[in-house]
Amino acid sequence: xxxxxxxxxxxxxxxxxxxxxxxxxxxxxxxxxxxxxxxxxxxxxxxxxxxxxxxxxxxxxxxxxxxxxxxxxxxxxxxxxxxxxxxxxxxxxxxxxxxxxxxxxxxxxxxxxxxxxxxxxxxxxxxxxxxxxxxxxxxxxxxxxxxxxxxxxxxxxxxxxxxxxxxxxxxxxxxxxxxxxxxxxxxxxxxxxxxxxxxxxxxxxxxxxxxxxxxxxxxxxxxxxxxxxxxxxxxxxxxxxxxxxxxxxxxxxxxxxxxxxxxxxxxxxxxxxxxxxxxxxxxxxxxxxxxxx
Numbered sequence: 001x002x003x004x005x006x007x008x009x010x011x012x013x014x015x016x017x018x019x020x021x022x023x024x025x026x027x028x029x030x031x032x033x034x035x036x037x038x039x040x041x042x043x044x045x046x047x048x049x050x051x052x053x054x055x056x057x058x059x060x061x062x063x064x065x066x067x068x069x070x071x072x073x074x075x076x077x078x079x080x081x082x083x084x085x086x087x088x089x090x091x092x093x094x095x096x097x098x099x100x101x102x103x104x105x106x107x108x109x110x111x112x113x114x115x116x117x118x119x120x121x122x123x124x125x126x127x128x129x130x131x132x133x134x135x136x137x138x139x140x141x142x143x144x145x146x147x148x149x150x151x152x153x154x155x156x157x158x159x160x161x162x163x164x165x166x167x168x169x170x171x172x173x174x175x176x177x178x179x180x181x182x183x184x185x186x187x188x189x190x191x192x193x194x195x196x197x198x199x200x201x202x203x204x205x206x207x208x209x210x211x212x213x214x215x216x217x218x219x220x221x222x223x224x225x226x227x228x229x230x231x232x233x234x235x236x237x238x239x240x241x242x243x244x245x246x247x248x249x250x251x252x253x254x255x256x257x258x259x260x261x262x263x264x265x266x267x268x269x270x271x272x273x274x275x276x277x278x279x280x281x282x283x284x285x286x287x288x289x290x291x292x293x
Contacts, residue, residue, distance in 0.1 A: 001042055003075050005035040006068045009047070012036070013057065013065050089115040089263050094123045094130035094142040098212040098232040103143055103156060103252055110275050114268065126210035128185050134255055140262045141269075145229075146251040148187060153253030154273040157280055159229040161188050161247025164236040169222025172239060176202035178224035180215050183208050187248050192227040195245020 004025075011021035012032070022029045040047050047061035057065065091111065095104050104122075112118050123133065127144035134142050146153055165172045177196070181189045189208070196203045206224040209215055212232045219226040219236055229250055230238065254273055256264050264272075 001039065001071070002035070003072065005039050006072050008032050008035045009039060009068055010065070010072060013068075016056075018055070086117040088117045088119040090119045090121070091115070091263055092121045092123070092138070092140045094125060094133055094139040094144075096126050096130065096144070096210075096212070097124045098145070098229060099143055099252060100124055100212075101234065102231040106276055106279060107143065107156070107254075107272065110272050110279075114272070115263070126183070129210075131255070134257045137257060137259060140257050140259070141264050142255045144253060144255055145187070146253045148248070153255040154269045156252045156254055156273055156276050157231070158249050158251050159231040160249045161191065161227060162230045162233060163225055163227055163239040163241065163244050163247065164216075164219050164233050165225040165239040166220055166222045167237055171219075171222055172225050172241070176204045178204050178206045180207050180209070180218040180224040180226045181205060182212075182215065182228070183210050187250055188227040188229070191245065191247050195247075199243075199245060201243075 008021060008025050008027065011024040012018060015021050015024060018029050018032050018036075022032045025032070027035075036047065043060075043064065045060040045064070046058050047064060048055050049058040049061075050056075093107075093111075108120065111120060123130075123139065125133070130139065130142040130144050133139040143156070144153065146155075171178050179192060179196075181192050183189060193203075193205075207214070207218055209218075212228060215226045215228060216234050216236055218224055225239060226233075226236070227247055229252075231252075254269050256262060256266070256269055
């Protein structure tokens, strides 16, 4: 149905006359008559009836008048809201779930400061997959663990690797030592397995996973101990033991796709990381309990 025809119809409802309705909507009386005939055809209903020389609304016309008013109001509100809305900025961000609860929320706040009307699409996937999606153009921005042999990306923060366990269970005392670790391309995987081999300590890999949530769940259940970044351990207890190999410090960095459509420039990346570091430095350090055995 034509919105102008609905306005003309409502003008008739208000004035009771095609002549006065025509003046109200700045159309000729014949144009109003044609609009009303078209409305009746669209609805397959008679909207008007003659009573003597007067033209009044029929029963169907009275029913339709309520809906016509709602339709016009909804149309006008929709147009108003769409005209008022700022164009949104689409940003596709990749992040390993290792950092979904620690790094990601802080970065999201900064991104929304840069783009108040941001359409942020987040993909949680391991660092190696984030890199692939960045290179293939499926992501604009990525949070990853920097590889040890590169200087890629812009540094957000560094985090030491820690062993974790559930002190309610004795997985850390079992031989061979049950461990839950990330997949082979993770620096903690290599450091944990190589270190235990060098110690000639027997161990059993309970599970390899690309998910920090999965590793936390396994460790929390008491099935194994884990090796991960300190900022990824959540509610797990760090395990401080001289008998376990040391784990490396990893750098968490921001990388971007080199595309002209990417709303994030190198300068923006640098500013985001500087703001992120500033927020981290200003925040209070919370004490954590270190489990020992």
